[in-house]
Amino acid sequence: MFLSCHINVEAQVSERVSYKTVDGEELYFDYYPAKIGDSQKSIVFVHGGGFSGGSPKNQAPFAEEMQKRGYNVFVISYRLYAKGHGFGCDFPTPEKLKAIRYAAEDAVSATRYIVEHAEAYQVDPDEIYLAGSSAGAEAILQVLFNPFKSSMPDVFYIAEGFKFKGAMSFAGAVLDLRLVNRENWVPLLLYHGSNDQLVPYETAPHHFCPGTSPGYMMLFGSMSIFEKAKSLGLSVELHAYRDGGHEISSAMFRAFDEMDDFIKNTPATESDEAWYYLHDRSDWENLGK
Numbered sequence: 001m002f003l004s005c006h007i008n009v010e011a012q013v014s015e016r017v018s019y020k021t022v023d024g025e026e027l028y029f030d031y032y033p034a035k036i037g038d039s040q041k042s043i044v045f046v047h048g049g050g051f052s053g054g055s056p057k058n059q060a061p062f063a064e065e066m067q068k069r070g071y072n073v074f075v076i077s078y079r080l081y082a083k084g085h086g087f088g089c090d091f092p093t094p095e096k097l098k099a100i101r102y103a104a105e106d107a108v109s110a111t112r113y114i115v116e117h118a119e120a121y122q123v124d125p126d127e128i129y130l131a132g133s134s135a136g137a138e139a140i141l142q143v144l145f146n147p148f149k150s151s152m153p154d155v156f157y158i159a160e161g162f163k164f165k166g167a168m169s170f171a172g173a174v175l176d177l178r179l180v181n182r183e184n185w186v187p188l189l190l191y192h193g194s195n196d197q198l199v200p201y202e203t204a205p206h207h208f209c210p211g212t213s214p215g216y217m218m219l220f221g222s223m224s225i226f227e228k229a230k231s232l233g234l235s236v237e238l239h240a241y242r243d244g245g246h247e248i249s250s251a252m253f254r255a256f257d258e259m260d261d262f263i264k265n266t267p268a269t270e271s272d273e274a275w276y277y278l279h280d281r282s283d284w285e286n287l288g289k
Contacts, residue, residue: 014063019113020106022079029076029110030056032067033122040124041165041263042072044114046107048134048171048249051099052082062252069260072123074114078106078139087135089209093217096206100175101148103139105155107132112158125159129263130167130186134199134249137172141225144186145179166266168259171199171249173206173219180220180228185269187235189262191251192222193244201240226276233272237262241279254288 014030021027029044043066047054056075063073081099085091107130115125132140142148144167149156166187174180194201197208200221209216220228222238229236239258241248252259267273 014060019076019110022106025079027077027079027106027110028056029074029114030060030063031121032063032073032075034070034072035068037070039070039127040072040122041070041127041129042074042114042121042123043129043131043168043263044107044111045073045075045252046078046103046130046132046136046139047075048132048136049080050082050087051096051103051135052080052084052086054080054135059252065256066259069256071263072121074110074121076107076110078103078110087207087215089207089213089215092214096215096217097175100138100142103135104142104146104148105152107139107143108156108158115159115162125162127165130164131169131252132172133170133252134172134246137169137249138199138219140167141169141172141174145174145176145184147176147179166263168252168262169222170251171196171222171246173199173221174225175217175219177203177220177224177228180225180232182232182234182270185229185232185234187262187266187269187271188225188229188237189259190222190226190236190238191241191248191255192238193241193246193248194223195243196221196246196248198246199249226274230274233270235267235269235271235273237273237275237277239277239279241281241284243281244279244284248284251287256288 079102168189202223206217226238
């Protein structure tokens with residue numbers, strides 16, 4: 001059942017809310033109101049799935065745990081433009097860019113809806129964090145460091161003076177490293193495997209596609225983002241896993257203490273706190289235990 005504006009915040013369980021309809025597709029978010037305290041801090045989360053699959057319901061373990069820790073969590077659905085095609089080297093680059101743009105557009109639309117109904121959801125618009133995994137991490141990083149916004153400013157408008165308080169990216173990358181700058185920056189918590197073969201940890205083609213393939217597209221991963229932020233004296237925290245693959249994109253199901261600490265102690269944007277943690281494989285196996 002889709003709800004528009006009326007929210008039963010006493011339910012303490014996920015509720016599904018429609019935030020827009022586009023091309024006949026109704027997009028929604030699953031809403032998990034904070035269970036403890038009076039915090040109005042919130043997380044908008046974008047799931048992974050190669051822009052072709054995935055679902056908000058699969059993120060319930062993450063959302064329910066963060067809900068228990070006192071955060072409002074909104075896990076959004078978005079247009080899966082690559083559905084039925086996959087997102088590999090044979091998927092043409094212009095189509096890849098369109099899939100990423102659609103996801104970023106929808107993340108902005110969902111956030112705009114939440115901000116417009118902030119009182120109903122007990123949300124402080126100044127305390128909203130953006131988060132995503134894999135394809136969702138790519139989507140949220142393009143929201144922050146947006147290569148599409150200059151030609152589509154109205155589409156990517158949220159509210160006057162609005163800025164995310166921070167963001168958490170699990171195996172994400174940006175399309176244009178030049179857009180990682182002081183003007184666009186928000187404090188970032190990054191997780192990535194150093195041997196990720198889908199979303200590069202440093203700077204490399206997406207899926208490491210050969211230059212002759214239809215889907216060749218350069219990406220700048222978490223280490224490249226970290227190094228750029230550090231060079232600019234901006235606040236960033238990177239957890240890298242030595243020889244870790246794309247499974248590190250699921251860190252949001254394990255790193256609850258680290259996420260909680262990041263949100264509760266979010267540094268100022270220009271605090272120049274650059275933290276780099278290089279973990280061994282055993283650290284991954286024990287994370288969250």
